[in-house]
Amino acid sequence: MCNSGFPLVVDIKRDSLEDGPGIRTVVFFKGCPLRCTFCHSPETQDPKIDIAFSERKCLGCTRCADSCPQGAIDLSTTQRINRVKCTRCSQCVGICPGKALRRIGRFYPVDSLVEILMRDLPFYRHSGGGVTLSGGECTLYPKYLESLVKSLKARHVHIVLETCGYFNFDVFSRRILPYIDLIYYDVKIADPGTHSKHTGKTNEKILDNLRRLLLEKPAVVCPRIPLIPDITATVENLSAIVGLLVEAGAENVSLLPYNPMGIEMAVNLGRPKPHLPEKFMSPDEEKEIHDTFQMALKANNERQDSRFTSVSLTDKRRSREWKQKTSRSI
Numbered sequence: 001m002c003n004s005g006f007p008l009v010v011d012i013k014r015d016s017l018e019d020g021p022g023i024r025t026v027v028f029f030k031g032c033p034l035r036c037t038f039c040h041s042p043e044t045q046d047p048k049i050d051i052a053f054s055e056r057k058c059l060g061c062t063r064c065a066d067s068c069p070q071g072a073i074d075l076s077t078t079q080r081i082n083r084v085k086c087t088r089c090s091q092c093v094g095i096c097p098g099k100a101l102r103r104i105g106r107f108y109p110v111d112s113l114v115e116i117l118m119r120d121l122p123f124y125r126h127s128g129g130g131v132t133l134s135g136g137e138c139t140l141y142p143k144y145l146e147s148l149v150k151s152l153k154a155r156h157v158h159i160v161l162e163t164c165g166y167f168n169f170d171v172f173s174r175r176i177l178p179y180i181d182l183i184y185y186d187v188k189i190a191d192p193g194t195h196s197k198h199t200g201k202t203n204e205k206i207l208d209n210l211r212r213l214l215l216e217k218p219a220v221v222c223p224r225i226p227l228i229p230d231i232t233a234t235v236e237n238l239s240a241i242v243g244l245l246v247e248a249g250a251e252n253v254s255l256l257p258y259n260p261m262g263i264e265m266a267v268n269l270g271r272p273k274p275h276l277p278e279k280f281m282s283p284d285e286e287k288e289i290h291d292t293f294q295m296a297l298k299a300n301n302e303r304q305d306s307r308f309t310s311v312s313l314t315d316k317r318r319s320r321e322w323k324q325k326t327s328r329s330i
């Protein structure tokens with residue numbers, strides 16, 4: 001499917017504690033207008049179905065090669081799938097005994113998705129939680145999303161939207177925004193040229209949309225900065241982002257510590273291994289960056305009026321460990 005209105009879903013994760021207030025169910029949509037070199041979920045970038053191959057799970061049984069109608073499986077290579085020949089038909093996936101081959105992307109009619117999301121309504125009610133729409137970039141599908149958020153809001157569900165900010169503001173504000181309670185808005189790189197180098201797009205539209213949202217305040221907006229060593233987590237970039245956020249009238253920001261989990265997935269999708277650190281940041285590194293950001297903010301506040309009330313560091317690692325023990329993915 002393409003981005004013409006029929007989004008594919010990568011995953012539906014229940015019991016999330018890190019994607020908004022309370023206990024939440026998170027829908028990860030497939031397809032994104034950006035191509036971040038540091039993406040921690042590269043399987044969400046392409047709007048079409050992906051076939052992932054995990055070498056460490058492969059039992060070497062050769063069944064996939066026997067079943068592929070395109071002759072796209074080459075057992076002598078570590079990547080296994082010839083991505084030029086592969087039509088993503090998924091025939092090899094079902095017969096793989098080691099679950100080394102995985103189809104990524106499934107379409108849910110809105111009614112089916114709402115039915116799944118409503119299963120945890122008692123948890124939302126008791127915890128002050130709800131549904132989080134994530135990706136990829138869910139705003140790529142305004143018609144579908146409008147129908148989804150209208151239906152959820154009619155059932156009094158709290159809705160969080162996570163976005164990279166690269167959307168058509170008028171369409172977004174007309175179709176989606178009236179139903180959203182909280183927006184997590186990624187701000188990655190301040191310099192337009194560097195932004196383009198690392199994401200495939202310049203940041204003018206993203207920053208314009210953020211300014212309009214903060215000015216019009218139709219929902220609570222929380223800017224977030226993913227901390228990528230040597231790319232976004234530099235003194236220069238963080239200082240420049242502070243300036244942009246203060247100027248835009250932001251009142252808070254979350255810093256998201258680096259997550260290396262996209263490296264293995266990029267390889268599983270047959271892409272070159274990204275040149276990124278393979279470990280999470282240490283608590284000391286996280287604190288150092290937090291302090292750097294606070295200092296930049298303080299320096300900025302001395303120069304101009306700022307409405308900033310909080311800078312938070314989201315400890316995803318602790319909640320991820322918890323989630324691995326308890327989560328129920330659909």
Ligand code: SF4
Nearest residue numbers: 058059061062064096
């Ligand atoms: S079918 Fe699965 S386990 Fe068997 S060789 Fe292919 S990828 Fe490996």
Ligand code: SF4
Nearest residue numbers: 068086087089090092
């Ligand atoms: S998805 Fe289809 S074409 Fe691609 S490797 Fe598997 S069987 Fe072959």
